[in-house]
Amino acid sequence: EDQVTQSPEALRLQEGESSSLNCSYTVSGLRGLFWYRQDPGKGPEFLFTLYSAGEEKEKERLKATLTKKESFLHITAPKPEDSATYLCAVTSGGSYIPTFGRGTSLIVHP
Amino acid sequence: NAGVTQTPKFQVLKTGQSMTLQCAQDMNHEYMSWYRQDPGMGLRLIHYSVGAGITDQGEVPNGYNVSRSTTEDFPLRLLSAAPSQTSVYFCASSYGFEGVAGYTFGSGTRLTVV
Numbered sequence: 001e002d003q004v005t006q007s008p009e010a011l012r013l014q015e016g017e018s019s020s021l022n023c024s025y026t027v028s029g030l031r032g033l034f035w036y037r038q039d040p041g042k043g044p045e046f047l048f049t050l051y052s053a054g055e056e057k058e059k060e061r062l063k064a065t066l067t068k069k070e071s072f073l074h075i076t077a078p079k080p081e082d083s084a085t086y087l088c089a090v091t092s093g094g095s096y097i098p099t100f101g102r103g104t105s106l107i108v109h110p
Numbered sequence: 111n112a113g114v115t116q117t118p119k120f121q122v123l124k125t126g127q128s129m130t131l132q133c134a135q136d137m138n139h140e141y142m143s144w145y146r147q148d149p150g151m152g153l154r155l156i157h158y159s160v161g162a163g164i165t166d167q168g169e170v171p172n173g174y175n176v177s178r179s180t181t182e183d184f185p186l187r188l189l190s191a192a193p194s195q196t197s198v199y200f201c202a203s204s205y206g207f208e209g210v211a212g213y214t215f216g217s218g219t220r221l222t223v224v
Binding site (some may be wrong): 034036041042043044045046047049087089097098100101102103 | 150151153168200211215
């Protein structure tokens with residue numbers, strides 16, 4: 001059974017204070033790793049898909065990286081509008097159904 | 111382009127009542143799914159469909175029914191509501207089954223069963 005663990009559960013940053021969120025996974029043959037952003041009261045919004053170790057994707061202040069055991073979502077010089085819950089999900093083996101982690105709640109203070 | 115539209119946004123049911131959560135997408139996506147999101151549990155898959163007329167069970171299907179008569183619509187039916195079904199329900203769609211370009215989620219239905 002695929003397992004996805006996100007850490008920390010919650011993170012508070014000051015505006016401009018860079019940090020990273022972690023998504024560690026245990027799967028039998030990774031197909032894809034996905035990052036989503038979820039604002040309060042809304043559905044998740046797709047950010048990135050990563051497929052193989054060493055791959056990186058960037059979008060504005062966010063950069064996602066992937067190793068064989070984990071993925072990091074690096075947030076550079078965050079702004080208050082980056083405050084949200086960030087979800088990680090994986091697909092593996094012969095299954096296309098993603099397994100989601102519980103998310104990291106990020107709050108960026110001005 | 112509305113994306114994925116869910117109705118209603120909020121609903122309170124009494125134990126034993128039935129209801130249908132509506133989901134519609136206008137992106138001609140083949141794949142649609144229903145998730146529930148509970149505090150500390152993450153998103154859990156209830157049912158999914160890979161195309162009109164085809165549905166299958168996810169991780170937590172008990173107490174729910176689905177049908178897919180058209181590409182656009184994927185309603186979720188609660189047969190006899192129970193307090194354990196109090197949750198936020200999300201409908202999601204994607205062009206392909208794996209959602210390599212990501213799933214598009216609706217804004218959710220917050221359901222309370224009393």
